[in-house]
Amino acid sequence: MKYIFLSIFSLHLVFISVAQTGKRKVQLVILFDTSNSMDGLLNQAKSKIWAIVNEVAKLTYQGAAPDLEIAMYDYGNQSLNIKDNYIRQQLNFTKDLDLVSEKLFGLRTNGGDEFCGAVIQKSLNDLSWSANSTDLKLIYIAGNEPFNQGPISYKEACALAKTKGVLVSTIFCGPYDEGVRTFWQDGATCSGGDFFNINSDQAISYIATPYDSLIQSNNYKLNGTYVSYGFSGADKKNKQVLQDDNAKTLNEAVMVERAVAKGSTYYWNGDWDLVDAVAADSTVLTKLKAEDRTDELKGKTDEEIKSLVEEKSKERQQVQKEIAELNQKRLSYIEEQSKNSNSKPDDFGTAVAKSIRKNAVQLGFDEAKKNE
Numbered sequence: 001m002k003y004i005f006l007s008i009f010s011l012h013l014v015f016i017s018v019a020q021t022g023k024r025k026v027q028l029v030i031l032f033d034t035s036n037s038m039d040g041l042l043n044q045a046k047s048k049i050w051a052i053v054n055e056v057a058k059l060t061y062q063g064a065a066p067d068l069e070i071a072m073y074d075y076g077n078q079s080l081n082i083k084d085n086y087i088r089q090q091l092n093f094t095k096d097l098d099l100v101s102e103k104l105f106g107l108r109t110n111g112g113d114e115f116c117g118a119v120i121q122k123s124l125n126d127l128s129w130s131a132n133s134t135d136l137k138l139i140y141i142a143g144n145e146p147f148n149q150g151p152i153s154y155k156e157a158c159a160l161a162k163t164k165g166v167l168v169s170t171i172f173c174g175p176y177d178e179g180v181r182t183f184w185q186d187g188a189t190c191s192g193g194d195f196f197n198i199n200s201d202q203a204i205s206y207i208a209t210p211y212d213s214l215i216q217s218n219n220y221k222l223n224g225t226y227v228s229y230g231f232s233g234a235d236k237k238n239k240q241v242l243q244d245d246n247a248k249t250l251n252e253a254v255m256v257e258r259a260v261a262k263g264s265t266y267y268w269n270g271d272w273d274l275v276d277a278v279a280a281d282s283t284v285l286t287k288l289k290a291e292d293r294t295d296e297l298k299g300k301t302d303e304e305i306k307s308l309v310e311e312k313s314k315e316r317q318q319v320q321k322e323i324a325e326l327n328q329k330r331l332s333y334i335e336e337q338s339k340n341s342n343s344k345p346d347d348f349g350t351a352v353a354k355s356i357r358k359n360a361v362q363l364g365f366d367e368a369k370k371n372e
Contacts, residue, residue, distance in 0.1 A: 024066040024365070025135040026056055027093060028356075029127065031119050033143030033173075035076040036111040040201035041142055041173055041348060046104055047204045047250050048349020050257035053097060055353040057264040060366045066136070068266045069093040070100050071127055074107055076114030076143065085118040085150060093127055097267055098236070101243040101258075114143050115150025116187060120157035120168055129164050136363055137164065139193075140352055142171040144200070147183035154183065158190040169193035169355050171348060173200035194358070196351035204347055206253035207337050211330040216252070218323045219244065219259035225316035227274040227309055228294045236272040256330070263323035274305075275313050285309070 032042065056068050072090040080086040090103045120141060129137055139161065147154050147170070161168050168191040172179030176197045179185055188195035223244070228237040247258040261267055270276035277284045285306055297305055346354070 023064055024061045025069065025130050025132070026059065026066050026356075026360070027069045027071075027127075027130060027135065027137045028052075028056070029071045029073070029123050029139045030352075031123060031139065031141040032072070032074045032107060033076045033114050033145070034074040034107055034109050034112075035078075035114055035143075035145070036109050037144060038076075038109050038142075038173065038200065040199075042104075042107050042109065043250075044198075044200060044202075044204060044348040045142075046246070047254050048257075048347065048352070049101060049104055050247065050254065050261045051349050052352050052356070053261040053266060054257060054264070055356055057261070057266055059356075059360050061364065062366075065265050066365070067095070069095060070097075071123065072100065072103055073119055073123055075116075075119040076112045076145070077108075078110045078112035080112065085115045085122075085152075086112045087115070087119045087122050089122075089126060095266070095268060096271075097261065098239055098243045098269075101246060102239065105243075105246045113149065114145040115152065116141060116143065116145075116147045117152040117154035117157045118150045120154065121152050121160060124157065124160050124164060124166065129166060133165055134364065135165075136356075136360055136365065137166040138356065138359065139166055139168045140171060140355070141168065141187075142173060142200075142348060144173040145182070147187045154187045155190055158187065161191040167191055167193040167359055169352075170195050171351050172197045194351075194355040196346050196355075198346050198348060198351060200348070202345070202347060204251070204349075205344070206251055207334045208253070209330045209333045211326045211333065212252055212256050215256050215259050215323055215326050215330065218319050218326070219255070219262065222259070222262055222316065222319045222323070225275060225312040225319065226269070227296065227312055228272055229274050229277070229288065229292050229297060230272055230294075231291075233272040233292075233294045236269065240269075259323060260327045263320040263327075274309050275316060278309050279313065 032045065057065065059066055070091065071093045073087060074090055075087045077086055080088050091100065094100065120139060123139060158168055168188060170184045170188040170193065172184040174197060179195065179197045185195040223240060226237055226240065228234050244255065244258065247255045268276050270280050285302065
């Protein structure tokens with residue numbers, strides 16, 4: 001019996017060791033109030049989603065980048081069913097960043113009742129949260145109505161979050177004192193999260209740099225390295241360009257942030273791009289069926305497809321390297337230009353980025369070096 005106990009204990013230690021030293025995960029959930037007054041919030045989110053991804057891309061643990069999963073809900077929209085507490089899941093946990101952008105740009109506002117406790121609880125119950133206590137699990141809820149509205153107490157939802165190791169941070173769209181008075185601050189502190197207040201109607205300001213156009217030029221080169229395959233390959237390749245266009249409609253700087261994100265390890269499209277697919281599994285090409293061949297692959301021999309993928313893979317690595325180098329110069333330029341400027345109030349993106357950075361370091365992730 002003694003030996004059995006020691007064996008079980010040894011296995012338990014091995015399990016803990018693997019869990020603690022394996023690749024870590026960042027699970028990021030955003031809950032958007034889409035009632036009538038929140039158009040400004042959505043515009044800020046659209047403008048800063050790629051900057052948020054790039055903030056996560058700075059994190060490492062024992063030299064390795066964590067996996068990133070993003071989920072999204074909207075709430076408080078009158079077009080939604082009252083039986084569902086005016087809540088809609090836009091995205092389950094996904095690594096598809098173009099899909100995140102597509103869903104975000106598809107959000108529309110319409111007056112309704114905002115039930116914060118209900119949407120927090122739903123996201124906690126619906127989603128497959130990691131059971132690993134070393135993973136970073138974050139919910140960000142943004143809105144402007146009292147936090148205690150609705151049939152489910154926010155304190156009850158926060159208590160559930162604590163049992164799952166999830167930090168709920170709140171972003172109140174309005175004056176600080178009002179956010180405190182309407183329980184947004186308490187909604188954050190009760191689960192150990194962060195409280196921010198922002199002016200959601202404030203326009204986002206950017207610092208243009210001499211490197212922006214070069215990064216954008218490399219983005220177009222990067223798009224040319226994707227080799228579509230499978231049923232949805234051609235469609236998703238078109239959507240890649242569409243999300244470029246969405247970013248560009250907001251501001252050149254947003255397009256630059258997207259290009260930088262596309263150069264990171266988080267922009268992975270192995271479900272439709274052969275370059276990413278082969279990098280993850282070298283046997284993919286041997287399993288390619290006739291119906292998996294998109295127009296750009298039809299008429300090519302297996303050897304020609306293999307050569308094409310190898311060629312595009314080398315091109316992509318070079319372009320991604322150039323984007324990363326240009327971005328370092330861009331960040332240094334922005335830092336220099338910002339030295340003599342007054343500090344600006346938080347917007348949606350800076351609030352989320354600050355919180356991610358702080359909570360990641362507290363959980364043992366490596367703090368990014370400046371401009372890295």
